[in-house]
Amino acid sequence: MSVRCCKIWAVSHAENSDRPRTSRRTRPGRGARPAAPGALTEVGRPPAAPEPVPDPAEMRVRYREAGLGEADLAEGPLDQFRRWFDDAVAGGLEEPNAMVVATADATGAPSQRTVLLKGFDERGFVFFSNYASRKGREIEANPRVSLLFPWHPLARQVIVTGSVTRTGRDETAAYFRTRPHGSQLGAWASEQSAPVASREVLDGMYAELAARYPEGEDVPAPPNWGGYRVAPETVEFWQGRANRLHDRLRYVLAETGWSVERLCP
Template identity: 40%
Template sequence: MRQEIAVKAEQSAIPSSDPFGLFEEWFAQARESEPNDPNAMALATATPGGAPSVRMVLLKGHGADGYVFYTNAQSRKGQEIRANMQAALLFHWKSLRRQIRIEGPLEEVSAAMADDYFHSRPHVSQIASAASDQSRPLADRSEYYDRVAKLEEEYPEGSNVPRPAHWTGFRLRPRAMEFWLDRPGRMHDRRRFELAGAGDALSWEDRLLYP
């Protein structure tokens, strides 16, 4: 159920505060209200030539150090990331009528971190990822299922499937975070946070935006 915001129409319902704390608050409410995958987010990348592409991925870790997702680095998104280590994320929680946009540079997680997450997944998911040449042409689905069956025979339930070297994770470190809240009459509420300064003097500045 959507949580109503008790605030006057001419005032912002999005506080000028720590953007990571605000994300945690909204994300917690999304986990209670969204029927499926409250951690789903659109990931936008671009080629070195500037051609954009976007797809849905799942948030698998987050905090003040950034937002983590995992993928096959040989996929289209993986190749675009490796060629241009910056991206944008979008969370859209329809049940709450809220959005959060996050922009910033990417960095690859450590091999140990990727191993830990890969082996925390259900066995069938480990098999499916190891068998997939993600984004590459597939002549027939039976070819993929044959690969899955071969790996299931080699690595039965209860065993760890070796993480493919090209299956890894990336962390987006925010340089900007924008919060959007639906308001009556399409007079929506938007507040954008941006990092300003350099080195130890980095701090968040924020301002309201016209809807």
């Protein structure tokens, strides 16, 4: 209704523009220019200027002088990762085990998401997920993945590339038992990556499971949920340095063992 009235006002104003003005007092609001769509301002007050958007090109961080030399590295990448992981924990980083997992489907179309590292040793890096999720489907089609640990407060990051295999069901069950009760139910309630009609539907599924498995009762691991292990083939350690001349040292796996190469920043 308000849009139609504005249009009528505009036409009437144009038709009467040549008529002599009278001294009749204009009613409040009559003759005022219609506000721009979506504008919410007080009468007579101009709209506030929008907040300036920060320019990413102007965002810079000065990195420290301390670097990473070949002599500083451990003999193998898992030992070196353990050193840096311990530093991240000691430094108070929030969720230092958070990592970005990048996968690609059979056509090469990529996707990525943040998941939590749940273990690592000489065999590789372990995380858990729904096998029917997008990453699960892509891993089945293309088991080559990349992991990224972004430890920005330390000016460090670690990039791992390698192949994925599923962990055994015993290992999956052992870890599943350590999860909080709510997380166990969530693994059953959520068909990860599948469309859902509403939040209420998801909450309803969770409520049904909570009634079936009350607190304190054992919840079995879902058959379509389990662990993945990434066997590393390259592990790159990145240390921020001044003047953008960062240190990048990469372990590369060969038949004879691990070798280290320095990469230009």
